[in-house]
Amino acid sequence: MAGTTCRYDICRFCQERFAQTSGPGRKKEYCSLECRRKAQRERDGRLGQQARSALPLGRRIAEDLQALAAALLEAEYDARPLKELLGHAREVTREVEHYMAAAVQDARNQAMSWEQVAEAAQLSATTARTRWPEGRVKERLKRRAAQRAVLRQPGAPLMDDPDAAERSPRSQAAERASAKLASALSHLHRASDLTVREVAEQTSLSPSYISRILSGERTPQWPVVSALAELFGGEPDELRVLFDSAHGLVAPTRHAIPDAVARLRAALRGLHLAAGRPHSGVIRKASHGTLSTQAIGEILGGVMVPGWEQTAALVTALGGWPADVRPLWEAVHYTFLLCTDPEEGPRHLTAPPSESD
Incomplete structure (x- = not known):
């Protein structure tokens, strides 16, 4: 027809x-x-x-909660106004709610029954189903990801306090990076056996300014950081990521893979330097056995790009904040990060196949 x-x-x-x-x-x-x-x-x-x-959905939220709780504690120590303290508390409360939803979804992904979820949450099974249905949880986490992407933009204020942009997650990360940068320079200075006056004579900087840099009171520009690192016998590249973060410089979210790998490695080596370059055995103990001494050596030596669990464990063991390093790790793995984290497991650095292969 x-x-x-x-x-x-x-x-x-x-x-x-x-x-x-x-x-x-x-x-x-x-x-x-x-x-x-x-x-x-x-x-x-x-x-x-x-x-x-995949890695648990709740893990990254727990990492962000660590940073938010630290900001609340700092504000309390500084005796900030009540409005500011309550703003921090609201952020923590909201993130805790997100975490609970994500943790339940993780449990459901592991085949936990609603009755078991209800028992853990001290609720009835009907209430648990109503509060955390899979579709609603996924939509909630999707909105959270979008909101945090906005907050990570330069100059973005906190949602609860438009007048407190200086306390945004980005600014808090900058403060932490500034402290780590000062610690790294201070460690290099002690290892060099140079006096502050000798450093001043060779750099044309005043002794008082050098002392403020080493104590963390001042965060200098890159030429000064680079010159001091070289004078102290260090590698300036190991401090570049800490410097960028300390000055709130936002790198492109996507790099060529070799550049992204180099930035991640520099960040990890910078944290290692800021911690006083502890031996692998000390780091392994601080990671509670998550990392082997061989893995630590390969990661810091640039032989291996670790999975996120290994990266977070190393950063924590070195006294850093996983949430600060997460964007650098994602820049390496962005092709695998579509909806959830990629499967775990370290990746050894090998040259990618050429287009002609």
Whole structure:
């Protein structure tokens, strides 16, 4: 009949040839409804396996909570106004709610029943189902990710306090990086056996200014940092990421892979330097056995790019904040970070295949 020219396609599930009728509407991809249902079940199974093998959704939120709680504590020590203290508290409370939803979803991904979730949360199973349905949790975490992406932009204020941009997560990270930069320079200075006056004579800087740099009271510009690092016998590149973070310089979210790897390695070596370059055994003990001495040596030596769990464990063991290093790690792994974290496991540095391979 006119308008019903018949052609053949291959079923996406069973790979059998089937008749495809031309005409208006969406073309069929499967030869039968049964094949379509089987394909859907197969996709659901793959997604479920991916969710079970991924890092927990709650882990990154817990890392961000660490930074927010520290900001609240600092504000309390500084005797900040009540409005500011309550603003910090609201941020912590909101993030705790996000964490609870993510933790429940992690448990559900691990096949925990609603009855078990309810017992852990001290709620009824009906209330737990109503409070944390999968679709609502995913939408909530999606909104959270979008909000935090906005807050990470230069100059973005906190949602609860528009007048407190200086206390944004980005600014808090800058303060921490400034302290680490001073610690790294101070360690290099002590190792050099140079007096402050000798440093002043060789750099044309005043002794008092050098002392303020080494104590963390002043964060100098890069030429000064670089000159001091070289004079002390260090590698300026190891301090570059700390310097950029201390000055609130936001690097592009995507780099060429070699550049991204170099920045991550520099950040980790900078933290290692700021911690006084502890031996691998000391770091292993501080990581509570998460890292082996061999892995620590390979990571700091630039032989291996670690998975996120190893990266976070190393940063924490060195006295740093995982949330500060996370963007650098993501810059290396962004092709794998579509919806959730990639599967864990360290990746050894190898040259990527060329386009002609």
